[in-house]
Amino acid sequence: MIMKILSTILLTLLIVFGACTSPQVSRDPFVRVSNGRLTVNGNPYYYIGTNFWYGAILGSQGQGGNRERLLRELDYLKALGINNLRVLVGADGKDGIPTKAEPALQVEAGVYNDTIFDGLDFFLSELDKRDMYAVLFLNNSWEWSGGYSQYLYWAGHGEVPMPNVAGWDAFSNYVAQYAK
Numbered sequence: 001m002i003m004k005i006l007s008t009i010l011l012t013l014l015i016v017f018g019a020c021t022s023p024q025v026s027r028d029p030f031v032r033v034s035n036g037r038l039t040v041n042g043n044p045y046y047y048i049g050t051n052f053w054y055g056a057i058l059g060s061q062g063q064g065g066n067r068e069r070l071l072r073e074l075d076y077l078k079a080l081g082i083n084n085l086r087v088l089v090g091a092d093g094k095d096g097i098p099t100k101a102e103p104a105l106q107v108e109a110g111v112y113n114d115t116i117f118d119g120l121d122f123f124l125s126e127l128d129k130r131d132m133y134a135v136l137f138l139n140n141s142w143e144w145s146g147g148y149s150q151y152l153y154w155a156g157h158g159e160v161p162m163p164n165v166a167g168w169d170a171f172s173n174y175v176a177q178y179a180k
Contacts, residue, residue: 027040027041027128027131028040028041029128031045031133040133047083047084047133048080048081048082048083048084049082049083049084049085049086049135050077050082050084050085050086051085051086052073052077052085052086052087052134053086053087053088053101053145054088054101055070055085055087055088055119055120055123055134056087056088056089056090056105056116056117056119056120056123057101057103057116057119058070058073058119058123059118059119059120059121059122059123059126060103060115060116060118060119060122061115061118061119062103062113062115062116062119063102063103063115064102064103065115065119067122070122070123070126071126074126074127074130074132075130077132078130078132082132083131083132083133084132084133084134084135085127085132085133085134085135086134086135086137087120087123087134087135087136087137088101088137088145089105089120089136089137089138090104090105090106090112090113090116090117090120091103091104091105091106091144091145091146092104092105092106092139092145092146092147092150092151093106093107093146093150093153094107094108095107097143097162098164099143099144099162099164100143100144100145100146101144101145103115103116104116104146105117106146108154109154139151141175141178143160143162143163143171147175148175148178149171149174149175149178151178152174152175152177152178157174157177160174161174
């Protein structure tokens with residue numbers, strides 16, 4: 001009788017604990033290069049991608065944030081078969097410049113808008129839920145993101161000649177200093 005009760009208790013515990021655990025299949029969060037090919041978890045990685053520069057802004061709970069819209073757009077992109085997004089980590093420079101994305105992540109040299117960091121974190125978490133990947137870019141040469149011109153300004157190279165006012169040549173010559 002005692003053996004029957006112990007067997008029943010043991011069987012019950014095995015079922016309960018067995019139901020509480022499941023084998024973890026870890027998904028590599030990174031696309032890697034193996035023998036000249038893009039891979040994920042050792043398998044070839046094929047992708048269809050698009051630009052989604054504003055992902056961190058939409059994911060934020062601050063100015064410009066709209067998480068419901070972000071979720072709808074990610075679901076729509078996933079349904080289209082898009083699995084890779086090019087994303088700006090955050091714009092640089094003060095707000096109020098007509099051709100620049102806002103709100104900025106780095107509003108002054110070394111001064112960050114934490115709502116954009118939070119938005120980027122939320123955005124990346126939502127990508128992971130959809131088995132999507134991001135190519136994150138930190139900076140570029142275009143004025144709309146602050147770009148190299150903003151860093152040159154912060155480093156003391158003078159006012160940025162905006163291309164829509166000073167012309168493209170003046171702007172591109174200014175930005176070219178970044179690589180010198």
